[in-house]
Amino acid sequence: MAKDVIVGIVGAGRIGIVHAKSIAYEIPGVTIKTVADPYLTDEAAALLTKLGVENVTKDYKEIINDPDIEAVFICSSTATHSPISQEACKAGKHVFCEKPVDLDIDKIKATLKVVRDSGVKYQVGFNRRFDHNFMALKAAIDSGKIGDVHVLKLTSRDPGPPPIEYIKVSGGIFYDMLVHDFDVARFLSGSEVVEVYAAAAVRVDEEIGKAGDYDTAVVTLKFENGAIAVVDGSRKASYGYDQRVEVFGSKGAVAIGNDALSTAVISNETGVTSEKPLHFFLERYMGAYSEEKVQFFDAIRNNKKPPVGGYDGLVSVVIAEAAKRSAQENRPVKISEITDLND
């Protein structure tokens, strides 16, 4: 039996706890030694102890400096992702970093340089690629069943907007929400975006507009291989978390829908009613959060390339920036205007 991979987790907020529980309950062969969070709640501390975490601390340096720890999960606030990533890499630790790596493109590039120089495995938390539906969609495309990809349609709607204070620091709808969809579009198209056009509006909450952001957007992406993607996003769908994709190609189309709590269908005088989609990302993507880690640890153990790398983290943010600029300036924006990706 191979010995366990020893990990540390930086950040014990919502997503940090998701990773901790998922590692403890579902992923054999991994031990969480230390969890660091300066604002750790008593409730979180109790849960972590129950999960068998040896060391719960306020100081993430205890993770960076611990020679036993092989891999670090960075689940702290966005602004800390880049610096802690760099420290962890320099300490020779593999890194799983939540998205986005940074809101600043130059800082992402600087971090990626450290990653390359250090030679560690670096994975970015684009969880949707690991969802059972998205994986089935990708497999259908790769099988050749739909031929060359012509058009991709992605729907991305949240059940409700986050607090306005969060929106103000989130980077906006393109960085915070649709960055996932931009990553998925690249993943599915098998090509790179060359130009972006975004039509955006404030329809859900005027406060979001006052904060300089949009809550409704339709983004067109043109790809190198001639495919065109369109992503429509909204901060609020009254019926829950709506995450669907359709890919249309020369030989056919493949589409995925939402998951629901059950297949129950009720027929009565008012109609034929089935269940709403699972409420939000924790419900919908719980399996994906496991699968992304299974593949991360597989990359570590078997010296493979992580399935989503730092470059993917960079490109999705560049697309988000292009979309933001497009919406603000009402014109198509080339990726090459934003940055030189070969740089």
Next chain:
Amino acid sequence: MAKDVIVGIVGAGRIGIVHAKSIAYEIPGVTIKTVADPYLTDEAAALLTKLGVENVTKDYKEIINDPDIEAVFICSSTATHSPISQEACKAGKHVFCEKPVDLDIDKIKATLKVVRDSGVKYQVGFNRRFDHNFMALKAAIDSGKIGDVHVLKLTSRDPGPPPIEYIKVSGGIFYDMLVHDFDVARFLSGSEVVEVYAAAAVRVDEEIGKAGDYDTAVVTLKFENGAIAVVDGSRKASYGYDQRVEVFGSKGAVAIGNDALSTAVISNETGVTSEKPLHFFLERYMGAYSEEKVQFFDAIRNNKKPPVGGYDGLVSVVIAEAAKRSAQENRPVKISEITDLND
């Protein structure tokens, strides 16, 4: 019992025959007296006689000059729509004109002026508005069940491209195909388009590109009321005629799918398989072709406004022109750049 409405049909090609059969078999209280077509086939003549048509001629003037005829269906080639419309209106006849009224916006405006001056009923053949699915969608929106409209998504795919010779005179994908979707988007949104952005490509057949047209397009429409629509179109879907719409609003969403020949679902070793969509527009929209005429004759008999008027025919072509220009110049194009609709 009211006496029959006497009609003439100009053009006995595919769509003219559809109207003739539908009037003869499904619409009580209407008599087709004359059908005119300079290229009338023997087969069509025999069918028309069987349907009880009294007079089959090469000369449409026999219709214009016949005082018995109250209403004229114009189903001839596009270039003749405007002049024959004007002649018929001036002769005091109600007109049902197949779309588009013209490929030239000024000519449409001139025709609409004649319509206004003559005071006849003038209906344009945007059949989709009368399809059972589109009507149900519209009813759901009007009921308030989905609240304010935020985003409209229209998919419009043909089972295969027409002959390249047809494409060359068709006005292109925006005028020939997506003009229907532009009309539907206006119909459903309850608002007017102010700006258009079109991303278009040649993916199906290079000959289409050589003819100066596109076969694949994604068009974003911004509406006065803040709604955003996106129309994706393709000249070729391997699985048949794909006509779906989804409308997303503040309180929910409503979507319509395709019709199929049956509800049969086969489960076997290879999967769970249901039927493809009905093959093409004649199959899918046969009911709509009846319903549009039922409402046209109701407008005549009861002196109502026709459900789709000349202005609708004009605006949809203006949007098509804006989309074409947008694709060619790769920039958002305002409707006001194309023409003054208040003119």
Next chain:
Amino acid sequence: MAKDVIVGIVGAGRIGIVHAKSIAYEIPGVTIKTVADPYLTDEAAALLTKLGVENVTKDYKEIINDPDIEAVFICSSTATHSPISQEACKAGKHVFCEKPVDLDIDKIKATLKVVRDSGVKYQVGFNRRFDHNFMALKAAIDSGKIGDVHVLKLTSRDPGPPPIEYIKVSGGIFYDMLVHDFDVARFLSGSEVVEVYAAAAVRVDEEIGKAGDYDTAVVTLKFENGAIAVVDGSRKASYGYDQRVEVFGSKGAVAIGNDALSTAVISNETGVTSEKPLHFFLERYMGAYSEEKVQFFDAIRNNKKPPVGGYDGLVSVVIAEAAKRSAQENRPVKISEITDLND
């Protein structure tokens, strides 16, 4: 052009009018010369005149005695089906007889003997065989895609019970409702029923029980070829007319569902809701009423065997009688106990 088939219709109640309209509007090459009904309403008379019926009378003998009339539709009350069938056959006319031919098995046999002796075409109105969904189901079975048939499941639910006065003369749920399903089960299985077990109950309306009938039933049919069918019927489904079938075989299964007015699906806070089934048989089976006549006239014109013959009318009633006896005596009842079908 072949000359028209001249027909007479006996009975201008609901189903007689359905046939008259369908012939007039949808079936080319057939002329309705005479419609006879002793209780003809003014409204029906006006409609028939509008449909072009030459002669509207109270006396069906005018049809029997008219040498011009080639085919007779018998749409009068059940008790008259047998005697009028015999008269029409003896007069050399082809007959389309609504189901059931009779509630009395010996009378059906007597009528079938007259049919055989006269050599006319005789079709029984089992409309479901001609519904687009049932035809697709049958085609799937015949294609071999599901292999040998093992189990058939038929659901047959009405939107509400008929008036109790009708129920009292209807022959009961097995003769009046499920006789259709027994016919469909034979049609799909490609085999003959040998034994019937019926579990029946009164759950919808106690008055139905007081009339000696049931309103809820589950009937098991064993076929010669080893297939087993189960039919569940109810006089009242709150959500409308529910007519579904599933056939399970050695290589797979095929199922058909209900038709609805549209494919519209509304997603909102309460769930994801689609339309109820079409309300009742006139809505659901309107296409089947046309198709059964298309095939009847094809049999006449081209001297083919009618697709549903008198024997089918007999056997379905024999199964109904076996089901009734089974429910009353709570035991499996063999078809051979009811009658000798080779007789």
Next chain:
Amino acid sequence: MAKDVIVGIVGAGRIGIVHAKSIAYEIPGVTIKTVADPYLTDEAAALLTKLGVENVTKDYKEIINDPDIEAVFICSSTATHSPISQEACKAGKHVFCEKPVDLDIDKIKATLKVVRDSGVKYQVGFNRRFDHNFMALKAAIDSGKIGDVHVLKLTSRDPGPPPIEYIKVSGGIFYDMLVHDFDVARFLSGSEVVEVYAAAAVRVDEEIGKAGDYDTAVVTLKFENGAIAVVDGSRKASYGYDQRVEVFGSKGAVAIGNDALSTAVISNETGVTSEKPLHFFLERYMGAYSEEKVQFFDAIRNNKKPPVGGYDGLVSVVIAEAAKRSAQENRPVKISEITDLND
């Protein structure tokens, strides 16, 4: 933090391992101290060690005699369920017993007497009650949304028959397969079965018939409250594990379908294809295996009644016996003929 519940597992075959993994990975607060199996494979032993099981033995008496162990999972062969249940109860241990408790009704009754006398918690492994779909179905019924239950339809098809050697000792299709459905029918109807009629056949494999068993069956159950259920079962569905239920009542109907690996739908020239059902019970009911244990441990910790008790285990076997007798004697069989349940 409450101290862990200490458990032992008797039997480390397929289902014993399912329980061990599920406890180790998904159920906090439970420790597996000992697993006993006289035929333990090396592979199973290694896995159990990895799961943290302290003691792996051939002798289940080590579990019975261990005062630390509070609860015993009985996952050994059917013939041992009754005697080990009795030993464990007498030793004061709570018991989770896989179904069936026994193939012999008198032995089940004897075991239930020991359970009652010992006062321990006793749960039978009817996992389907804990499946997300079945729970949603039950909730819909309990909510009153479908009114009084009139008809229940259960489909139960395996992807393929077990080895003929297993079938010979399994008790047959009614005891081995459909006993689950009989339990579900009781659970959903909220009433007790009074009479059973089973039509059964050998259609899948003649060897099954030679072994005195059936592979295809349609079973009608009459309930005290007037509801009628029909269960159709097959040992082989080419498309996988098919487990669907529909419940029809005075106000509407509720139905559940199968789960699939993804929602992906491919449209191409051959049709519109979605995924087959999850392959078999381990895939379909993995969540149910967790949930049944969550509720078992909740009953232990909080001194509640287990959600499926010994009586449920008894009644389902009595129904199976009645079904078997009905099929063999071709007549409806009353439950009271089989045994006195009040005994």
